[in-house]
Amino acid sequence: MPITLAHLGPAGTYAEMAALAFGNTLSLKHPETFDLHPYPSIAQSLQALDRGEVNYAIVPVENSLEGSVNMTLDTLWQLKHIQITQALVLPISHAFVTQASDLTKVQKVYSHPQALGQCQPWLQEFLPQASQIPTNSTSAALAYPATDPTTAAITSMRAAQLHNLPILAHDIQAYPHTGDAPINCTRFWVMKPRESDGWPQAGDSHTSLAFSLPKNRPGALVQALLIFAERNINLSRIESRPSKRSLGDYLFFLDLEVGENVEIIHTALEELQTRTEVLHVWGSYSLAMV
Numbered sequence: 001m002p003i004t005l006a007h008l009g010p011a012g013t014y015a016e017m018a019a020l021a022f023g024n025t026l027s028l029k030h031p032e033t034f035d036l037h038p039y040p041s042i043a044q045s046l047q048a049l050d051r052g053e054v055n056y057a058i059v060p061v062e063n064s065l066e067g068s069v070n071m072t073l074d075t076l077w078q079l080k081h082i083q084i085t086q087a088l089v090l091p092i093s094h095a096f097v098t099q100a101s102d103l104t105k106v107q108k109v110y111s112h113p114q115a116l117g118q119c120q121p122w123l124q125e126f127l128p129q130a131s132q133i134p135t136n137s138t139s140a141a142l143a144y145p146a147t148d149p150t151t152a153a154i155t156s157m158r159a160a161q162l163h164n165l166p167i168l169a170h171d172i173q174a175y176p177h178t179g180d181a182p183i184n185c186t187r188f189w190v191m192k193p194r195e196s197d198g199w200p201q202a203g204d205s206h207t208s209l210a211f212s213l214p215k216n217r218p219g220a221l222v223q224a225l226l227i228f229a230e231r232n233i234n235l236s237r238i239e240s241r242p243s244k245r246s247l248g249d250y251l252f253f254l255d256l257e258v259g260e261n262v263e264i265i266h267t268a269l270e271e272l273q274t275r276t277e278v279l280h281v282w283g284s285y286s287l288a289m290v
């Protein structure tokens with residue numbers, strides 16, 4: 001039976017590239033082949049894994065220019081049966097895809113909100129006249145320039161080639177080209193069915209978790225964070241998301257750096273359990289560059 005990998009589709013997304021990279025590492029260890037399963041949204045790819053319909057789901061989590069992918073964090077909070085097994089960092093280079101003969105003819109630009117965000121300096125400079133329209137994924141945006149030459153999509157070069165559409169400009173996320181070009185990379189999580197508590201073991205480099213606090217009182221977050229500071233545990237990310245229960249009520253998403261001594265993290269997590277209302281440990285894993 002081939003191993004099945006869910007990702008945001010259709011063919012040509014960055015999530016698919018990350019899934020291919022992960023699938024290739026799997027093929028080195030397993031005799032089975034792998035099959036890619038594209039879904040129309042990040043939420044649907046995670047839900048398919050949570051229902052046990054696929055073996056893995058590969059989802060974008062965070063981008064160096066645009067920050068967190070909220071749909072991933074918000075969906076994870078709802079799901080109970082999955083955990084992180086690996087993180088992958090993928091460099092992101094965007095192409096501007098259109099059948100228009102020049103930029104002045106383009107009235108609408110379609111792409112995933114992260115890609116539109118990453119290309120703002122270029123879009124403001126060269127396409128101030130065009131409206132920017134979000135789509136579920138970068139490659140889903142290609143449906144528009146495929147049929148209408150007054151529209152364009154921002155996608156990977158690979159997606160443009162797969163769909164046989166012309167590229168009018170490339171590397172548009174790296175604008176302006178002066179001094180330090182912005183570094184655009186996205187971190188993906190490879191999720192699998194939950195088989196452990198997700199607490200770290202020797203060899204893991206990061207632990208990711210999220211919690212809600214018992215009540216909205218002064219110092220509640222500081223008390224939770226002190227658990228890590230007092231043990232010299234470094235946080236590599238902290239992100240808040242609305243709990244959707246009431247205005248001003250938040251969930252906190254943390255990534256911890258796991259050192260040599262995993263026991264320190266275990267005692268910190270035990271104490272964190274006593275200071276939080278709901279605590280999800282999404283998993284402990286290592287980070288690979290693609």
Ligand SMILES: O=C(O)C(=O)Cc1ccccc1
Pocket residue numbers: 008012013014015016060063092112114115136137138139186
């Ligand atoms: O739409 C895609 O291709 C994705 O995989 C989401 C995304 C969009 C932009 C940068 C990184 C990931």
